[in-house]
Amino acid sequence: MSAKILVMPGDGVGPEICREAVRVLEALASDHGLDIELDEALVGGAAIDAEGDPLPESSLAAARAADAVLFGAIGGPAWDSQPRDKRPESGLLRLRAELGLFANLRPAILYPQLAHVSALKRDIVAGLDIMIVRELTGGIYFGKPSGMHTNANGRREAFNTMRYDEAEIERIGRAAFDIARARGGRLCSVDKANVLDVSQLWRDVMNELSSDYTDVELTHMYVDNAAMQLVRAPKQFDTVVTGNLFGDILSDAAAMLTGSIGMLPSASMDANGKGLYEPVHGSAPDIAGQDVANPLAIILSVAMMLRYTLDRADLADKVENAVGYALDRGLRTRDIVDDETQIASTQEMGGAIVDML
Amino acid sequence: MSAKILVMPGDGVGPEICREAVRVLEALASDHGLDIELDEALVGGAAIDAEGDPLPESSLAAARAADAVLFGAIGGPAWDSQPRDKRPESGLLRLRAELGLFANLRPAILYPQLAHVSALKRDIVAGLDIMIVRELTGGIYFGKPSGMHTNANGRREAFNTMRYDEAEIERIGRAAFDIARARGGRLCSVDKANVLDVSQLWRDVMNELSSDYTDVELTHMYVDNAAMQLVRAPKQFDTVVTGNLFGDILSDAAAMLTGSIGMLPSASMDANGKGLYEPVHGSAPDIAGQDVANPLAIILSVAMMLRYTLDRADLADKVENAVGYALDRGLRTRDIVDDETQIASTQEMGGAIVDML
């Protein structure tokens, strides 16, 4: 039976990069026996404009029916002054919650061909290969109660709750231990256990789990120190596991260490191998429609989809190798260009990858 | 009347760096007309060991009676497995709350003599001069309710509340606008308003305040993007204002950009000019007692004390200039050494500063 893939292009550069990713998928289908069915649905600002809702019922239903979602990017200044539930972002948050996509995998990899674009000195980042595993459906993003009201002193007051129970922590912990085991065998759990009760439970559960993973070395680090260590000596990290909010912050910092955030994919997985795959970068409304966006992050997200949902590691390797060849040949979109390389458009880059598959 | 300064050495390298800071204060008293009275009190692990409490009543009373507190550093593996209220950190948290030290000023400055120690490329960080203003007595650090319990499903569950009311936001906002006005005239407020109710209120209040500060340019940034931008192009920032948790993370990242966290001071101020002054670095138990710790962060914290509490900007300049001369002369503690410079001990560095006052 064909695997169902739902494409959700979203806003800004989302549609144009999705187009290149779809070309890659179609080439794999026609020439390499990938058995897929593609569908498309609105999300984010595009869905607000068309239907008044960043995640219309029909889009959610299509996402539920799919085996994997290929997600472009969402948001932009056009919707920034809306109330929070009428913003593009809330469509993505609801999608994560509704599909139970609790495990967000965010690799931060430095491509050797691109060492020059990092803000960090070459010896600090050369060979960087970190996997950040972020809990994605709990914590302060979804914790109840939350809200805004007028307090007893007649003042506006607002609050959110950072909350985890042991089952949520165990679930993401096991996912992270499994990933660490398949990688370098080292897992660093990041929390703020010297201040937060919720981090104390996080740390306790990680310690309890580690007896099931005696081959993985578990360490703990406070989030402020982790932010420092990422800048000082990022190669000390192999796999990192952390909560939703800390993961949001640290994974973006880690991505930026590589200098080429236009290169970085991500996967958000449920408990059964279903996943949503999206680039780490945002919708970049300032360059939308100009055919200059880097399509490699979403193409590498396709590779993650092939590996984690479609069980075609062979084709995932093929896509990743094609990206490597393109970089070797000096092809660069504007965001990763240097003196000796030529500037490729979004479509030229996508076409080059298709040619090299 | 003499100003009362309470020295709280704490743990690890705290006592040995405090000793050098006190030498500086005593030199200013004997040779430059600084009118001070010094007292000392236990805090942190040292206080736990002596009195079973990281902030004994007598220490708190002495801190209340003082005009300024000079704080060394706290914590270490010896106390890491204690319950949270019996850890060294909780002494510092209580001190901040009890003294109402709501405004935490954390400069991240790159000393031109030390550009080589940064992990970032020279052109990215040369001339870096950011001031992070962190709210220090509210947010998720202190928000109620918080705790750990067994939930309806029989599972352990833990939670903390991130809470701000408009008065707390306005107070730190005004402090930050004033600082931005005296610096480069640009204030970037960092939040997560696309996800958190409490950030939405934070953003609203900052916008409301800005009409009182039309000469300051206010911008907003999401915390994940701020973590990225600090790595990508840190010089875009002048003054940053943010909540307690985001400030903890971002100020440490910003400090580490300079590569010389052993150089960075901080001030935690109440509404009346009283302040607690401490280095940004921690207690570094691994090098405690070896006379190798860098005393410049705490000596520069003395400069902040002279400027913000003791109203002696002239002496603050003198201390900061002395630090500059010492660096110019090639004096370096181990943490900031390079090929062409000589290694100084903690005491040699402190003595050099005293000599150059």
Ligand SMILES: CC(C)[C@H](C(=O)O)[C@@H](O)C(=O)O
């Ligand atoms: C768009 C936003 C709600 C989202 C998040 O905070 O999770 C984004 O920053 C991300 O990391 O995917």
Ligand SMILES: CC(C)[C@H](C(=O)O)[C@@H](O)C(=O)O
């Ligand atoms: C020691 C710890 C409680 C403290 C904090 O988180 O505030 C420290 O990291 C700091 O930034 O001063």
